[in-house]
Amino acid sequence: MATPSSNTVNNGVNVEALLGARDALSQAPEGAQFKWRATCKWIKGTHSRSSVEGFYGLGEEQHHKTEFSFDADHPEIFASEDHGATPVELVLAGLASCLTAGVASVAQLREIQLRSVTATLEGGMDIQGILGIDSDVRNGFDGIKVTYDIDADASKEEIEAVVAQSQKRSAVYDIITNPTNVTVEVK
Amino acid sequence: MRTTVVIIGAGHAGLAMSRCLSERSIEHVILERGEIANSWKTERWDSLRLLTPNWQSRLPGYGYAGDEPDGYRTMPETVAFIEGYAEAIAAPVRAGTPVTSVQPAQDGYRIIAGGEQWQCRAVVLASGACNIANVPALAASLPAAIRGVTTIEYRNPGQIEDGGVLVVGASASGTQIAEEIHRSGRPVTLAVGEHVRVPRVYRGRDIKWWMDAAGVLNERYDEIDDINRARNVPSLQLAGSPQRRTVDLNALTGIGVKLIGRLAGLNGRKALFSGSLRNQCALADLKMNRLLNTIDEWATDNGYDAETPPPHRFAPTAVEASPPLEMDLGSGAIRTIVWATGFRPDYSWLEVPVFDRKGRIRHDGGVADAPGMYLLGLNFLRRRKSSLIDGAGDDARDLSAHLASYLAG
Numbered sequence: 001m002a003t004p005s006s007n008t009v010n011n012g013v014n015v016e017a018l019l020g021a022r023d024a025l026s027q028a029p030e031g032a033q034f035k036w037r038a039t040c041k042w043i044k045g046t047h048s049r050s051s052v053e054g055f056y057g058l059g060e061e062q063h064h065k066t067e068f069s070f071d072a073d074h075p076e077i078f079a080s081e082d083h084g085a086t087p088v089e090l091v092l093a094g095l096a097s098c099l100t101a102g103v104a105s106v107a108q109l110r111e112i113q114l115r116s117v118t119a120t121l122e123g124g125m126d127i128q129g130i131l132g133i134d135s136d137v138r139n140g141f142d143g144i145k146v147t148y149d150i151d152a153d154a155s156k157e158e159i160e161a162v163v164a165q166s167q168k169r170s171a172v173y174d175i176i177t178n179p180t181n182v183t184v185e186v187k
Numbered sequence: 188m189r190t191t192v193v194i195i196g197a198g199h200a201g202l203a204m205s206r207c208l209s210e211r212s213i214e215h216v217i218l219e220r221g222e223i224a225n226s227w228k229t230e231r232w233d234s235l236r237l238l239t240p241n242w243q244s245r246l247p248g249y250g251y252a253g254d255e256p257d258g259y260r261t262m263p264e265t266v267a268f269i270e271g272y273a274e275a276i277a278a279p280v281r282a283g284t285p286v287t288s289v290q291p292a293q294d295g296y297r298i299i300a301g302g303e304q305w306q307c308r309a310v311v312l313a314s315g316a317c318n319i320a321n322v323p324a325l326a327a328s329l330p331a332a333i334r335g336v337t338t339i340e341y342r343n344p345g346q347i348e349d350g351g352v353l354v355v356g357a358s359a360s361g362t363q364i365a366e367e368i369h370r371s372g373r374p375v376t377l378a379v380g381e382h383v384r385v386p387r388v389y390r391g392r393d394i395k396w397w398m399d400a401a402g403v404l405n406e407r408y409d410e411i412d413d414i415n416r417a418r419n420v421p422s423l424q425l426a427g428s429p430q431r432r433t434v435d436l437n438a439l440t441g442i443g444v445k446l447i448g449r450l451a452g453l454n455g456r457k458a459l460f461s462g463s464l465r466n467q468c469a470l471a472d473l474k475m476n477r478l479l480n481t482i483d484e485w486a487t488d489n490g491y492d493a494e495t496p497p498p499h500r501f502a503p504t505a506v507e508a509s510p511p512l513e514m515d516l517g518s519g520a521i522r523t524i525v526w527a528t529g530f531r532p533d534y535s536w537l538e539v540p541v542f543d544r545k546g547r548i549r550h551d552g553g554v555a556d557a558p559g560m561y562l563l564g565l566n567f568l569r570r571r572k573s574s575l576i577d578g579a580g581d582d583a584r585d586l587s588a589h590l591a592s593y594l595a596g
Contacts, residue, residue, distance in 0.1 A: 026415075029544070143509055161473045167466040177462035178451040 009153075013108040031058045047073040047083040092121040092144070095172045099146065102166030112158060115151040144176065190216045191594065193298050194311040195289075197223045197280045199246060199269050200564035201313035203579040206247045206276045207587035213594065217278055218300045220285035224269035226315055231262045233343045234367060236427035237576070238359055240393050244576045246272055247583065257393060259427025286314075290538045295559055309559035309590055312537070312548075316565045316574060317530035323355075325453040326526065330517050337526045338364065344371035350522035351375075353458075353514070355450050357382045358421040361527030362434050366426075368525070369444050376514070376521070377439060379464055380449035383423045384471040384504065387433040389479065390486070390495040394425070401485035403478070404572035405581075408552050418567045421529070436468065436504045447510055456517030460510075468504035476500060532565070553586050559593055561586045 025032040034057035040050040051069040055062050071084030085093070096119045107114050123144045129137035150159050167173050192208055194201045197219035208215045222228060237244070242256035249272045260268060273280055284301035291297075295308040320337035329335065334348065338360040347368060354365040357379040369375040385394050398404045408414050426434040436446060448461035483498045485491075514521065534548065541557040543549050549556035552569045562568060563582055572578035 157473065157476065160469070161477075164466055164470045164473055167463070168470060173463070173466075177448070179454065179459045 009108060009111045009113045011104045011108045011114050013105045015105070015108045018105065033057070043083075044081075045073070046078070046080045047071065049084075088123060088125065088141070091176070092123055095144065095170075095176060096121050096146065098170045098172035099163075099166050102170050103148070103150070103162055106162045106165045106169070107152065107154075110154075110158070110162065112162060113153040115153075116149075117151075118149045120147045120149070121145070188303060189306045190214055191307060192216075192309045192311060192590065193218060193296070193305055193307040194313055195286050195298075196220075196312070196314040196564075197273065197278065197282070198226065198313060198315060198564070199224075199244075199272070199576045200315075200579040200583070201311070202269065202272050202276065202278050203246050203583040204311050204313060204561075204563060204587060205278045206249075207583045208590070209276065210247075211587060211591050213587075213591060215279065216305070217280045218284045218286050218298070218305075219280055219282045220314075222282050223273045223278075223280055224266045226317065227262055227269065228266050230317075230339045232338070232341050232364065232367075233262075235363070236261050237265055238423070238425040238427050239395050239575055239577060240427075243395055243399065244268060245580060246576065247580045249275055257431075258429065286536050288536055288538055291557070296539075308594060309561065311561045311563060311586070311590070312534075312555075313563040314532065316532050318533035319531050320526060321529045321531055322526045323450065323528060325450075326524070328453050329524070330456050332519070333516055333521065334523045335526060336523060339530075341525060344368050344373065347371075347373055347525075348522045349373060351520045352523045352525060353378060353521050354525045354527055356380070356527030356529065357424065357436065358527065358529070359423060359425055361525070362424050362436070362439060363426045364525055364527060365439055365444055366434055366442070369439070369442060373523075374443070374445075375439075376445040376447050377436075378447050378450045378460060379436065379467055380461070381467060382421055382436075382471050384435050384475045385423050385425060385478065386435070386475075386501060387425060387428075387431050389482065390498065392495065393431070394423075397482045397485075398478075399572075399577075400489075401482055403481065404570065404575070404578070406571045408567055408569050408573075414567065417571070418565070420566075435501075437502060440505060446506060447514070448512065453516075454513075456515060458514045458516050460512050460514070462512055464510050465506050468506050472503050553582060554589055559590075561590060 034055065036055050038050050038052045040048050042048050049069050049071050051067050053064055053067040070090060072087050072090060073083040074080035074086055075082045100117055100119055103117055104114060121144065123141035125141050126137045128134040129139040148163055150163070152159055154162070191213055192215035194204050194215060194217040197217045201217050205215060205217055219225065236259035238259070240256065241251045241253060241258050241260060244251060244260070281301070284303070286298060286300040288299040289296055289310060292306060295306065296310045298305040298307065298310065320339045322335070322337060326335055336346065341364055344367060350373060352368050352373045352375045354361050354368070354375055355378045357377055361377065365375045365377045387394060389397060408417075411417055424435050426432060432438070440446060446464060448464040449467070450458060451461040452459040479498070479500065486495060534542075539557050539560065541548050541555055541560065548562060550562050553562045555562055563579065563586065564574065566574045569582045569585060570578055573582055
């Protein structure tokens, strides 16, 4: 493990802090129990605004530095007013951001200097599913393709290994590739 | 009854420790639930051969003496080898003596086994790492018509109903059993999670020869980055066949086995599989190539390039464009599920507060966190080779030295 003084690679990731947290939480696994939260208000039509601010972790309530909000809507070809990204595009953004954060962290840990990282995502969807035209077609993506273009001080194989490891440790990748029980209630 | 050290288990690991204690003139007894080499005798499938070549089964004061050093022992040959060792070292084995309780006692441990009580100063747990087959909880909710078989219960395809078979787990057991069942005419789908791909033979030599020579198998538990992770790495996808065949995922798809993602859940009669298959295969391919790079560098540095064929790489694991994500287990297409999902040791008789929150014994390289208690034969206990027959010797030598100084106070 590189010490901060000998480590000239800087991807802006504080690996020492992450490793310290990992050690601390393996001793105290109750602190590792997190709850992520979002609220969403309907505005009009298919337009809604979600916001995130508080979450739970390390044994207590936590807060973002500020509230973040995300408008979602549908494009005009869906007879909507296009006030924001479609929810499925937000899913792609979530996957991309999660994998990219992983790429930076894994690269830092492996002492690989990144110069640029660009992910391009495409999710295929047959909208006969959501429109209820064909019950054999699922609502969601039939597949997601992520293409990384990475400029870094490393061989192609090392970069591929960073990207593979990032998938292995990604929350959103896991959420998308594995089933999750979803409970929706009405108050 | 009183003795200085009780060794639990007369497999290769317990016997290796016995030999090391005898060399130090430390009085001991080996308590064995069944017979010598019991799990090799009773918990392995018929066609299984050791995954390590004959020359590599080296035990303290004992080794391979035949004329097929590169072959792989059948199970009866493995049992005979271990029985031969017990005889050669005159091991004090008490067969048919299952341990039912180990408790702390004044100056050591009190052990109940086969109706007898033993008092000893130190105890060595060499009862194996593979006593209980891990079966995922969802197995309890499977449709009643599906029969589940663990790798401990599996013997041969004749046990398996005609029809489709889902093999869950693609490590050494899962890949070998998938191949054998598929070749018997029962179409196999193999659910693939994290796995470790290696070729059987590389540049004309057994991969185990390279790993041994290049020092990979000797890597120590206190010198690697993340020992927790290393101890949980799945077994190498290897088979021991007379033809020295590589049984990797490409070999399996080549004979018609279907690959599917890791079994991730059950929704009614529908089994759900992870969409991570491509990355699992990419990770395994990359990891294999890193091992081959290590081997190639070692070969160059140590002058093997002239006498071995040149470096090369294997085709990446082929994965279909969109592997299925679900399977209807009520349709009758799948009749049997083989659980090749790993093992865990059975310590149900160990009444000593030495467990971590995951039920594993807390230890430092086999020195348990309880005075005078030692472990052997677990994955990466002290070295990468610790779970191999070939790993028992060095671990037993180290731990017997620790044990001797413990006894000396």
